[in-house]
Amino acid sequence: MSQKIINTDDLAFLLYEMLDIERFTQFPRYEDHSRDTFDAAIELALKVGAETFAPHNHLCDADEPRFENGKVVIRKEVSEALAVLRDTGLMAASQDYERGGMQLPSVVAQTCIGLIKGANVSTQAYAGLTIAACNLIMAHGTDEYKRRFAEPMAAGRFFGTMCLTEPHAGSSLGDIKTRAVPQDDGTYRISGNKIFISAGDHELSENIVHLVLAKLPDAPAGVKGISLFIVPKFLVNEDGSLGERNDVTLAGLIHKMGYRGTTSTMLNFGEKDGAVGYLVGEANMGLAQMFHMMNEARIGVGLGSVMLGYTGYLHALDYARDRRQGRPLKERNPETPMIRLVEHADVRRMLLAQKAFVEGGLSLCLYAATLIDEKKHSDDPLVREEAAGLLDLLTPIVKSWPSQFCLEANSLAIQVHGGYGYTREYPVEQFYRDNRLNPIHEGTHGIQGQDLLGRKVSMGGGRFYQSLLKQIRQTISECNRSSELSASSELLEEALGTLEGVTEALQAVKKDDPDRALANAYLYMECFGHVVVGWLWLRQAQTALRGLQNGGERPKAFYEGKIKACEYFVRYELPKPLALANVLRDADRTTLDMSDECF
């Protein structure tokens, strides 16, 4: 199988050597599993990705969904691929056996989804949204709702959406205007307008289950008055058969820069009598419930961004190994053959940067996925609590770090290709356009920075932040004793000290002046993210060194490459955001003090 989605050595290295996910087979939930069953699922996903999803990735970019005769027309390859995903069971990879799932650990399920994303992020999105919406109903819905809505979603018969944004309310969700009026039969009538609803309408599934945020008539203002509703495109009868069309209308399609295969819609709820909706859980608890989905969605965004960066990197690497251009600087004879691009130091710099970003990003996302497993299924309540806290703390990083740096990797993949990279005849430009969405949706960089510095770092009196620091210090102290790794670990140690100082200073400012403390929250998040990824790179180097010393499963050059990439990251990338430590430590007021009329 020829594929440019993943380096399978890298994936096995991260999962088994570094993160040791075989330990999850000790958890009662996963006791039937083994490394073999994990590998079988991963190999299947890679095969489905490479053979079924990748081939139409460019086609759906060039020939995006159209609105014709009141319907959304999508190329047939999309429904064919989604049918394969459903029939192989991959859509329900992490669901319970009793609900038709494979009951795989999150980290394996995420890996499988990631491979599909790397092959074709737009087609995968229909499935990904469905899985997330299904999980939300499984977590908060009644048994009846699970049976009527979630099970057909897990089976891939119904697809799902999340309907949050309204034309006037994006990040400011507390300001939504969609209304839900209670009816005598216990249902609600929903009316309002939603925008940027991915997969909001199509003919790919028997039904579409919209999860809609709306407000009850007597709801408190702001985020405390948001409730969550199931609003199906077609009503579902008691016996599971489809009833009549609900009052949900496609108002139009939005045309995006990339990610074009995923249709983005404007939906009107209740143009006639109000759309029938079913309240999920308690009234006014919608935001918290949606965050159950949103946090998963944020990790999904990070992983999608990584996989777009990863496939771009593999394409660039392949091109750089093949294409000949120029000669070494010291070669003065123009009649010698041209050398391969990969032999130029500047091209290697761009490849190393991509490697550092995408393999670093992948280690971050997979590490986060192991925290989901520990949080949900460890039998030790302390492990569960610790994992839940670390996951909460790291979610803004997992969402935004890859969105920024794996997008940068996509830009570098174009640059390695030169003029060819800028053409639609080569795939790297599409990866770049697709990836540009990721810093925006599911909470922009600005929102994530505020979440990290404003809430997460100080959550639980700062204990999860301290716990993360302790882990990082532990790795540093182990590596400081290694002659091969100490140069890198010392650079990380210095950066960690800087981050600690900055955090303390900003927490002090926050008490009196939160606006000032958070003014540079995005820049703080860049530093924090680089320290976390630097730590994971050091762990990768440490694991690779062990592999070299103990004759690990992978080639020597692979392990050496990991150590080199760690060196690259801590030397060439880590210093950049940390160069703003003074600005952060002083809670610099430049951006606060700039008045509108001075622009």
Place this chain on the structure above:
Amino acid sequence: MSQKIINTDDLAFLLYEMLDIERFTQFPRYEDHSRDTFDAAIELALKVGAETFAPHNHLCDADEPRFENGKVVIRKEVSEALAVLRDTGLMAASQDYERGGMQLPSVVAQTCIGLIKGANVSTQAYAGLTIAACNLIMAHGTDEYKRRFAEPMAAGRFFGTMCLTEPHAGSSLGDIKTRAVPQDDGTYRISGNKIFISAGDHELSENIVHLVLAKLPDAPAGVKGISLFIVPKFLVNEDGSLGERNDVTLAGLIHKMGYRGTTSTMLNFGEKDGAVGYLVGEANMGLAQMFHMMNEARIGVGLGSVMLGYTGYLHALDYARDRRQGRPLKERNPETPMIRLVEHADVRRMLLAQKAFVEGGLSLCLYAATLIDEKKHSDDPLVREEAAGLLDLLTPIVKSWPSQFCLEANSLAIQVHGGYGYTREYPVEQFYRDNRLNPIHEGTHGIQGQDLLGRKVSMGGGRFYQSLLKQIRQTISECNRSSELSASSELLEEALGTLEGVTEALQAVKKDDPDRALANAYLYMECFGHVVVGWLWLRQAQTALRGLQNGGERPKAFYEGKIKACEYFVRYELPKPLALANVLRDADRTTLDMSDECF
């Protein structure tokens, strides 16, 4: 006239207050000119840009040139706009009066072209390439070639191209294979394949004059064997009338990520008997001659990148002033009205970054344009020599700094727009796609870095580099004495000292090991570019302070904004590339030592 191409206060500030271009009216060539004639041309260009070029910018992106029945079909708005450009005389803005031009200083002509670029970079390219090709023939062609080819180009009847790249030879121009065989009549027969030829075929002009790099049969290998030829699409008779079709065939169109309105072609020369070509200047001097055009083209790329960033910034600013979202962090009452985006510190950070990049980039390009005027038309030979040297030194910076940071500005403009920014219903995503070409064409970042560190810094024994440093130190020492500016000038002084140390260290390494010294040349160029732009920002702040103190022509808030943006640049942006000073000073070998199999 409503336009989002330029802040006219900013333009007047840079041209008259900071760069004092009125001094050029003292040059004999420009003695008929005055600030009034400069302003008239600039106002005309802005009007033509806003009214004639901007309205079809999005149309030509959505409906790009097509290859139909052997011809390139381009929307009619393009030829209409180019006719206006020709008829207003703007195409020949800098040409001699006697050749039908306005004989305007380069800095004014570049400003005019820049305004058209900001309105519609793709349509402008047809004119821009023509002007550059025309200038090249004017500089190196015989009088007959000037009459037969260049004058109809200056008049906008013929358009021009530059045909350098071949499928196997992009950056490595010495490896081109196109051949030129001398004929008894003094002409040549050209045969070979060229790729990425912008405006390579169309029906917009009576004729297309290709400037083609090719090799004579006995030419030396490499760049020393390249000659330059005029190869018209239609032969031109002695009397200027058009003759038969030359043997130049359109082999196909290339489809780009952006810049779609400018058709990009593959051309075959000499599929039948060889295309008729005319040698320009001496044989084997083609590269040097083409660099006459290329250096102008590189400044043009920088300016185009600035103008794309600039229009994106003005769109983002407008949106941020209009769109309401969220509340101040300390506001706990969700029933208060939402505030405007521009009131959020993180949005102001993104707007300040854009302002710093695009106004900084504009000051860089306009400063470079004044050097062209001094170099060509000063009556003091010392001034001419100094200006020529500084321009050579700065050309790689002028080309690449805006290509990188004004592209980043376009990304920030998208981010300010949130989800809307990612849609093709708003213009900022197109600016971003258009601008992504600029780090590639006319020499990639990697090539520019090698040019700067490998040649330009040490050119003339380093005297132009020293001369630039002296100017920067002069500004710093003036500003160090000002209570309003000293904080900024001290930060620049520190960065300048770092750059000097790095430069010395790398020059020492270069003597023995040029490959090692140049391995990180791109990162060196980032530092150099930031110091140069930091200097120009300090000059802007200095000029603004003078304006504030002496009651200058512009509003107080405008001048204050300049001082704030300077502070932002030196505090928030300048430190980032300089954080790699150690890597550079040590001539770090990480990228050199990474072997292919370790990726």
